[in-house]
Amino acid sequence: xxxxxxxxxxxxxxxxxAGSAPAYGQQAPAGTAVQALPAPxxxxxxxxxxxxxxxxxxxxxxxxxxxxxxxxxxxxxxAKTATLTPNQTASAAPTTYFTSNARLRMTPGVLVHLGxxxxxxxxxxxxxxxxxxxxxxxxxxxxxxxxxxxSVAERLSQDSFDAGARVHLARLSFGHGRGRPFVAGSIGxxxxxxxxxxxxxxxxxxxxxxxxxxxxRTRRVVTIAGVAIQGIGVRADLRWTVVARGYSFDGRSxxxxxxxxxxxxxx
Amino acid sequence: xxxxxxxxxxxxxxxxxxxxxxxxxxxQTYGVEIGGRVVxxxxxxxxxxxxxxxxxxxxxxxxxLQGAVQRAFATWQGVAEAAVAAQFVGLTPAEPFDDDxxxxxxxxxxxxxxxxxxxxxxxIDKTTGEIIESDIFFNSAFSWSVAPxxxxxxxxxxxxxxxxxxxxxxxxxxxxxxxxxxxxxGRRVIAAEAVMFPxxxxxxxxxxxxxxxxxxxxxxELYPASTTRQTTGMIVGTVTKNGQGVxxxxxxxxxxxxGALVAGFTLDRTGRFAIGGLSPGPHIxxxxxxxxADLDSFFDDTSGVDLAFLVTFAQRFGIAPRGGASxxxxxxVTPK
Numbered sequence: 001x002x003x004x005x006x007x008x009x010x011x012x013x014x015x016x017x018a019g020s021a022p023a024y025g026q027q028a029p030a031g032t033a034v035q036a037l038p039a040p041x042x043x044x045x046x047x048x049x050x051x052x053x054x055x056x057x058x059x060x061x062x063x064x065x066x067x068x069x070x071x072x073x074x075x076x077x078x079a080k081t082a083t084l085t086p087n088q089t090a091s092a093a094p095t096t097y098f099t100s101n102a103r104l105r106m107t108p109g110v111l112v113h114l115g116x117x118x119x120x121x122x123x124x125x126x127x128x129x130x131x132x133x134x135x136x137x138x139x140x141x142x143x144x145x146x147x148x149x150x151s152v153a154e155r156l157s158q159d160s161f162d163a164g165a166r167v168h169l170a171r172l173s174f175g176h177g178r179g180r181p182f183v184a185g186s187i188g189x190x191x192x193x194x195x196x197x198x199x200x201x202x203x204x205x206x207x208x209x210x211x212x213x214x215x216x217r218t219r220r221v222v223t224i225a226g227v228a229i230q231g232i233g234v235r236a237d238l239r240w241t242v243v244a245r246g247y248s249f250d251g252r253s254x255x256x257x258x259x260x261x262x263x264x265x266x267x
Numbered sequence: 268x269x270x271x272x273x274x275x276x277x278x279x280x281x282x283x284x285x286x287x288x289x290x291x292x293x294x295q296t297y298g299v300e301i302g303g304r305v306v307x308x309x310x311x312x313x314x315x316x317x318x319x320x321x322x323x324x325x326x327x328x329x330x331x332l333q334g335a336v337q338r339a340f341a342t343w344q345g346v347a348e349a350a351v352a353a354q355f356v357g358l359t360p361a362e363p364f365d366d367d368x369x370x371x372x373x374x375x376x377x378x379x380x381x382x383x384x385x386x387x388x389x390x391i392d393k394t395t396g397e398i399i400e401s402d403i404f405f406n407s408a409f410s411w412s413v414a415p416x417x418x419x420x421x422x423x424x425x426x427x428x429x430x431x432x433x434x435x436x437x438x439x440x441x442x443x444x445x446x447x448x449x450x451x452x453g454r455r456v457i458a459a460e461a462v463m464f465p466x467x468x469x470x471x472x473x474x475x476x477x478x479x480x481x482x483x484x485x486x487x488e489l490y491p492a493s494t495t496r497q498t499t500g501m502i503v504g505t506v507t508k509n510g511q512g513v514x515x516x517x518x519x520x521x522x523x524x525x526g527a528l529v530a531g532f533t534l535d536r537t538g539r540f541a542i543g544g545l546s547p548g549p550h551i552x553x554x555x556x557x558x559x560a561d562l563d564s565f566f567d568d569t570s571g572v573d574l575a576f577l578v579t580f581a582q583r584f585g586i587a588p589r590g591g592a593s594x595x596x597x598x599x600v601t602p603k
Binding site: 097102137152154195198201249251 | 521524
């Protein structure tokens, strides 16, 4: 629009100087004074594609923050048999005093994460999770025939801190690009505080799995402390988590499924 | 003022430390009543000096006796959590239980003690509870062996020496074992998990040469190394039956992470117990009546020891903290 107005002004001005009318317009009556049109005013900024891209959620070098509710699946802690030395030759098998095994019960938890978008499809993130699983203990095979039992022997306070990456699978996007599946993995540190808060076990935690994010809103939502929240979305994922060197009866690694669902903010 | 007290392998005279000091009650030890309070018997100065009698018996020379005794002392000295030490002074013509001011280990012929493999006695300072002298005899009425793999029909000398030297340092008996009645009377060990169990393994068995977690815990409680109190923990609690405390119950703490079994007793009529020298962490607690050995192997006064209840497990862990005691655990047992 702007360019055409300028051209018409130039042509009219030229004709006024030259004394002839433009080829595509009426001739001005002889002797009519031709006034120069005012210079076109610059247009105000609009939602041009370049401007939208600079604030789009999930753009490279942007940040995201989220919180999720977790369902931490049950996990075995192994078994251990209490034994007595038999009054036989040295090669005799130990005498069972009683058997024991334990599991962490399924429990809810919470997780928060902070992510940095490296590329459109790759996000590195740090996560912190907390849960309080009960330890289900089963004792049996007592040497004197005492009744076996199963009980919740204690409740652990369990928190983990891990870091990893999330890779979105662009070709599987859905919902006009708002829905973006991903695969993810992480490694971190686990702390398990026993009941009474006097004894702690620590270990490593590894996880791998996948999920999807879905952007609910992509326009600026709110500005908090000078930081503009550019988008709100939901996220769900399912991972297999392995704990190594943490609390266990048998000194082995143990795994469980962890599902999470929550909100995340892009800014 | 000195006093002589005798402790034998089958009849152990034990003074309980009930209610005096919960920490000291963590393991069965010997005590003497002084001025209305009970003082733990223990050596005040280490290394403890000892002699070995020069007498030999069939199958074991004086030198072999010396070697077995030295290995047994070294085994106790190898407990990292305990600060015990002994020094062999030399062979002596004296016999054990001579009132000669020297701690002597050797053979004595005591066919009258037909169920006593060995015995330990003390001379103590009655004003302080300090052990002044302790002698050990091995009953030569039995057949003995020092063979590395044991010998059929002969009791392993090093195993019995290890047990008696536990008494020598002041440890009482452990009840961590299972027995069965013998047709001709007495009991036979089925299995045990403490060198300080009052009944020995059968002839030819050398398993008693190796200390168990219960033995190490007991010695570390009596003679703690400099860091032991900071690195180990204790589980405390009570055993009740029909709302009343149970006296003389055997309480076993099992650490499923390490497989260690460490035990103690309820030492008063409120049913209180304290098991120390534990690795920090959760423990499964098992409570049973003391029905696997003669009661006088554990208590001087056996009246009031309650045997009329069923073996019971605590439903929740006892969690031993590092350098401290657990929250009290209450175990309710069911009457038989």
